[in-house]
Amino acid sequence: MFRFRSGTTNVRRQRSESRINFRLMMAKNRHHSVREVPAVAFAAPAGTPAGVEVMSLAELRRRVSEGTLVRPQRPDFHHLLTLTAGDLRHVVDFNGYALRPGSWLWVRPGQVHQWGDLAKAEGTLILFQQDVLDPATATAARVDDPHAPVVIAPVAADAGAVAMAAEHLSGEFQALGRLPLEVHIATLRHLLAVLLLRLAHLTVPVGGPATEPDETYVRFRDAVERHFTATRRVEDYARMLGYSGRTLARATLAGAGLGAKEFIDRRVVLEAKRLLAHGDETAAQISDRLGFVTPSQFSKYFMQRTGRSPIDFRHGARGRAEGPGPSAALGQE
Structure with missing residues (x-):
């Protein structure tokens, strides 16, 4: 007000x-x-109704042509990417970033990004819509902050917990049908919240409190x-x-x-x-x-x-x- x-x-x-x-x-x-910056809407495969999708970079290469990936895109949903092997150069709003195993790239809705050479990289890509989390969690995880860091590199003490959260989310995404649909959706959202909250916490200055x-x-x-x-x-x-x-x-x-x-x-x-x-x-x-x-x-x-x-x-x-x-x-x- x-x-x-x-x-x-x-x-x-x-x-x-x-x-x-x-x-x-x-x-x-x-x-x-007038034609504008190419926009990309969220369109998960049939059977994934939670507004969240998890895939490997190998699957991304199979589903999307290299020519499409290297063109600038302006998605209306979040891209969260981590590497398990190799390296990848990615451009977000005219800034280039070199990703290595263990680092995370977070592209937010409205940002323009371009993929580098995916042939040299293996990892996990998590796509999710802006409204998939409840408002309190979204605020705490800085989901709606266009000025939050693009690349997050967890230190060794935190890397294991972050990787475990991502693995748990990926496993649940692949387990559609093992739980009632509404329970599966709720579980995916909670697991995504855990991962995002951990990543957001890693951006807090060392020794400083996590302040809103x-x-x-x-x-x-x-x-x-x-x-x-x-x-x-x-x-x-x-x-x-x-x-x-x-x-x-x-x-x-x-x-x-x-x-x-x-x-x-x-x-x-x-x-x-x-x-x-x-x-x-x-x-x-x-x-x-x-x-x-x-x-x-x-x-x-x-x-x-x-x-x-x-x-x-x-x-x-x-x-x-x-x-x-x-x-x-x-x-x-």
């Missing part, structure tokens, strides 16, 4: 929300027919995700949420390690990069989609924050879009 300090604040918030909603509606009407994200930061983060194409002003979010700009600044610094304005700008730039690299819209159309007044304003904004023009970035990104391959970004190992 929004908090307001006065009737005047309430009116301002309503006006701000009206402007934002109008901009979003106009953007949807303008762009509904600050409510102010979470509300701001979620509002930016919904409205970044409509406004880039911290003041608009402050009015929308009923906080002061300083409160949002403090909460974002504590929750994300950067200022509120930079947080918004990074989200806008990320979406611009996704559209430039993987879509077929012109820079002018992307400018319009992201809420800029003119293409030149968008170009200046993008240049200031990336050091490259939108067109230069598109050319560079598409020049290496044939496959992830080794890159300077693979230092994130």
Whole structure:
């Protein structure tokens, strides 16, 4: 629920929300027919009704062609991957990651990713939908946090427990029919919850307590995700949420390690990069989609924050879009 300090604040918030909603509606009407970043919907095989699927990488290679895997994808569900042998390079939102046995890769809905050469890797892939867990567990496991770590590497003391949780989940997924269907589904969800909670706990700084994200930061983060194409002003979010700009600044610094304005700008730039690299819209159309007044304003904004023009970035990104391959970004190992 929004908090307001006065009737005047309430009116301002309503006006701000009206402007934002109008901009979003106009953007949807303008762009509904344009090809966007390739989206992938969750479609588990028949007989797996829990919103969870577990498979080996060998099975993935049999089911999906290499040409399909190497193309950029934007799934609306979670990918959780761990290796048991070999190595794999994977790209998530323009960052490259080198995976080794025991490490985990977590790709969240909306993120754009590309597979590397699966011929050299063996492991387990777990796919699950966003709403498969209850809200309290999802929050504790940071399931809905788009800024959570992509790669998690358990230390030896934790690796065994994590591997056991994954093995138990995989075994239950293969055991369809041994329990009543509703019990099987509930068991899968609980086992998935155990695995995700363990992985989320591993991202807590050593020696630090596991603390819940600050409510102010979470509300701001979620509002930016919904409205970044409509406004880039911290003041608009402050009015929308009923906080002061300083409160949002403090909460974002504590929750994300950067200022509120930079947080918004990074989200806008990320979406611009996704559209430039993987879509077929012109820079002018992307400018319009992201809420800029003119293409030149968008170009200046993008240049200031990336050091490259939108067109230069598109050319560079598409020049290496044939496959992830080794890159300077693979230092994130």
